Amino acid sequence: MQLLQKFKRGNSKKSLSKGHANYAYTIARVRAMKSKLLPKETYPRLMNMSIDEITRFIEESEYKEDIDQLARQYEGVDLIEHALNRNLAETFTKLLYISEGDVNFLIGEKLKKYDIWNIKTILRGKYCNASTEEILDAIVAGGRLNYSSLSELAAKATYEDVISELANTEYYPILENYDGTNLSEIENKLDKMYYTGLFDAVGGSKSKDRKLFEEFTRMGIDLKNLITLFRLKKSGITDPEAMDLMIDGGLRCNLKETGKLLPLSFADFVSELESNPYWDVISDIVKPDMTSLVDVETRLKNHRLKSAASFSHVYPNSIVPIMDYMLSKQNEISNLRIIIRGKAANLEDDVIKEQLVI
Amino acid sequence: MATETVALMGNEGLKAIGAGLAVGLTGLASAIAERDIGSAAVGAMAENESLFGKGLILTVIPETIVIFGLVVALLIS
Numbered sequence: 001m002q003l004l005q006k007f008k009r010g011n012s013k014k015s016l017s018k019g020h021a022n023y024a025y026t027i028a029r030v031r032a033m034k035s036k037l038l039p040k041e042t043y044p045r046l047m048n049m050s051i052d053e054i055t056r057f058i059e060e061s062e063y064k065e066d067i068d069q070l071a072r073q074y075e076g077v078d079l080i081e082h083a084l085n086r087n088l089a090e091t092f093t094k095l096l097y098i099s100e101g102d103v104n105f106l107i108g109e110k111l112k113k114y115d116i117w118n119i120k121t122i123l124r125g126k127y128c129n130a131s132t133e134e135i136l137d138a139i140v141a142g143g144r145l146n147y148s149s150l151s152e153l154a155a156k157a158t159y160e161d162v163i164s165e166l167a168n169t170e171y172y173p174i175l176e177n178y179d180g181t182n183l184s185e186i187e188n189k190l191d192k193m194y195y196t197g198l199f200d201a202v203g204g205s206k207s208k209d210r211k212l213f214e215e216f217t218r219m220g221i222d223l224k225n226l227i228t229l230f231r232l233k234k235s236g237i238t239d240p241e242a243m244d245l246m247i248d249g250g251l252r253c254n255l256k257e258t259g260k261l262l263p264l265s266f267a268d269f270v271s272e273l274e275s276n277p278y279w280d281v282i283s284d285i286v287k288p289d290m291t292s293l294v295d296v297e298t299r300l301k302n303h304r305l306k307s308a309a310s311f312s313h314v315y316p317n318s319i320v321p322i323m324d325y326m327l328s329k330q331n332e333i334s335n336l337r338i339i340i341r342g343k344a345a346n347l348e349d350d351v352i353k354e355q356l357v358i
Numbered sequence: 359m360a361t362e363t364v365a366l367m368g369n370e371g372l373k374a375i376g377a378g379l380a381v382g383l384t385g386l387a388s389a390i391a392e393r394d395i396g397s398a399a400v401g402a403m404a405e406n407e408s409l410f411g412k413g414l415i416l417t418v419i420p421e422t423i424v425i426f427g428l429v430v431a432l433l434i435s
Contacts, residue, residue, distance in 0.1 A: 028397075
């Protein structure tokens, strides 16, 4: 069975994978890592704690090493924030270290999101003349570009130096068009390149697990587009140029249908949404007179997490359980960050709870 | 030619070949099954040492295949 899947997977056009793919080893390890994530019941407990108590709680969990390492540099909320970022980066690079061959290639493609994120952060930093330390504070070295090479990039004096340093990377053809003013256009192109890369990595393969991976990715695009659309509509934007923000390749909604929704007012948009495949997920909270989009975004993110978990059970010996873990880990980090930042800003518990994706 | 060789070998020879095949092929089958289970067990153990016992038991379960092969070989010979 496995040999058959391996044969079907074949070598996709862009696949640079070499050697034996250790699916069994990586997936078992990742599942064990997933079992160490904070359970749902922890979040209500964290809500009742003060920031110091949360720090102590986190220090006793999987984040101990990160807190210990950073305790000399930072304190309070900043300490937790940096420890969380460091842990995320360490966890994802660990996934790259423990995987081989095909698995490693696919994880690397998925983690390009962080490489792109970091390049964008550095360019933004240079754009607003931020110091090297400030840029490094915002970096999450979770991809193939490691922390030391990113530090070197951040230390460059101008954006031209940063781009010329990246001349040998695949990002260069896009970055070379940056003239110091069109940052958002370059950022959009980089994001689209990430998805194109993911599709190329899966492209042409007939194996069931790759198809699931493709579906998983395309569903993420659907939900991302839907969230972007909600934000655009809420701010009253009807400009057709906003279609540039949408990502092509969705699973159940194509760009043409999305484009039809763009010129509508918020009330019309909501009534049109009733025919949307994801309407069931958000039907009870979407109203024409809604003021906040937090509920919708939380619900859609939650739907994504749930479907990732069910995807990972459909074909357990594939890349999907690893993607499910990555998503759950990101969500844990984002939840913890919401709680500590909310506590630090003296927000009410109900407001913080609304933001959590559990 | 083949018929002559078989005739020369007699029943004992054929039985020995059968027994060898039974043990050899089931040994290969066990190895293939244990490869993935073993690597998965090591992966899980790397994260959580307390899984050693469970990992060990699951890894040796395909050994039953080769034991059946051995029983068949003993019955043949």
